Amino acid sequence: MNLFTSLRKELLEAWRGKRFLVAIILLGSFGMMSPLLAKFMREIFSAIPGAEIVSAIIPEATVLDAIGQYVKNIEQFGILLALLLSMGLVAVEKERGTAALVLSKPLSRSSFILSKFLGVAAVLLVALLVAALGGYYYTLFLFEALPVGSWLALNGALLLLFLVVAAITLLFSTLFNSQAAAAGAGLGTYFLLSLIGSSPTLAIYIPGHLVTWAVSLFGGGTVPVWGSLVVCLGLIVICLTAACLVFRRQEL
């Protein structure tokens, strides 16, 4: 009930608080810079006095290097962004008392939680879209045209990974009254999931594996990763459901 009114407020807040701008600048710039860095890595090292030897052993950059650079940068900063955007979503509103103000109106607690998630998802989506367009353009310009389907799959996988982090952090933001605690717990859980990935049997089920699969598409990989996809979607649904259930029982 009133999900869209609450989502409208979240988007307006993200716009006024310059969250859209910061996210677009951060991911957008790394999206554009990644192919550039890959292409000119040798030149960069040869320009550094004493590092010429390194440039000699760096092979000529390929399109796969550009993709690798893009994935490394966007994955790291996207996860950080998802964490920072989600950590205070509920904790801050509970602490300040604004949650009590709106929840005494006809707004269900589930709509409140879901609108928070959708608001963060919108910021991440727009920022990733800009990064993907920039990355695609510079890769095309410096290397070659990328298969559009694979590029979309890669960015879709990255987005899903960010949404998993956002959902986990949102759950902790609901459980705790401190955004620092929410961020710490969110990051801790993500690292725990990554640790699980060190087991060869379980690695194919962790959210990060979806990105590995998407990268492999550019090298001709075709083995689907349904397990990882189901885990990602399942984690998002479980975290959001848990956050709604916990929040319904909380006193404001």
Next chain:
Amino acid sequence: MKAIEIQSLQKHYGDVKALDGLDLIVDPGCVFGFLGPNGAGKTTTLRILTGLAGASGGQASIAGVPVSDHQAVSRLIGYLPEEPVFYRWMTPTELLDHVGRLFGQSVDERKRQARQLLERVGLGEAARRRIGGFSRGMRQRLGLAQALMNDPQVLLLDEPVSALDPQGRKEVLEMIADLKDTATIFMSTHILADVERICDQVGIIDHGRLITAGKRSELLARYHTDAILIELEPGQELALAAWLNGLKADWLSQLTIEGVTARIQVKDIELARKELLGSLARSKLPVQKFEVSTPALEDVFLQLVNANGGGK
């Protein structure tokens, strides 16, 4: 149908009983003053009525709708918390627009209502300023405006004028009094003067239980005690104490001394007045004030709360 009906309401926080079987009925169309010392359970009651907290036991309803049905109840009420906080990046107009959207109001309705309410609470000129820069008094006024956005049947106010200066306090209390034609007002406060000014019904709560409730005039009559106030000139504290020590009479029921002022509760006002005037004349004490005090809500409040354990 009762505006508010509360039966055996309980709220426990571990071993602490914030509400211990509260029973209360508020008639429609009245301004109900919900009085109590700090920690008596006033805010807890309001939080349960608004759906922000759950009860540990008992029942509560607003206009016949159980408070457990939050979606239905939220459309009937307007709520002003004790310390209203808003999204600092919004302007008052945007905040009221957001509230109006939550109530499903049309664009025209939201615009009209927001403009009228902001004018009414004296924030017309600040309508497009960021709330982040507002003083506490301005936030309190905005809090009242947002509580009225849906033309509520029952207005729940938690200490509505505690943050206001005397002028603001007077204006907001007048505003609240004017609303009684359109809504039932349930106002929690510990400021007795405010209750005396606008409330026609009063309930006194302490230790999570209702001590008494009724029309203000009935309570004053029921708990009425005659008293005489005597004030001496400054520096006469010892003389006053000595004179009062020698005062022995059947009509004397209670004595309170504060500096050079004595408040003497009496059983027979006429006899007490005659004998006290005679005794003062004989003692030659420099009297500055001799007054037969009229019964006040404060006397009723103190009498009941002290009898109930002094709010501790």
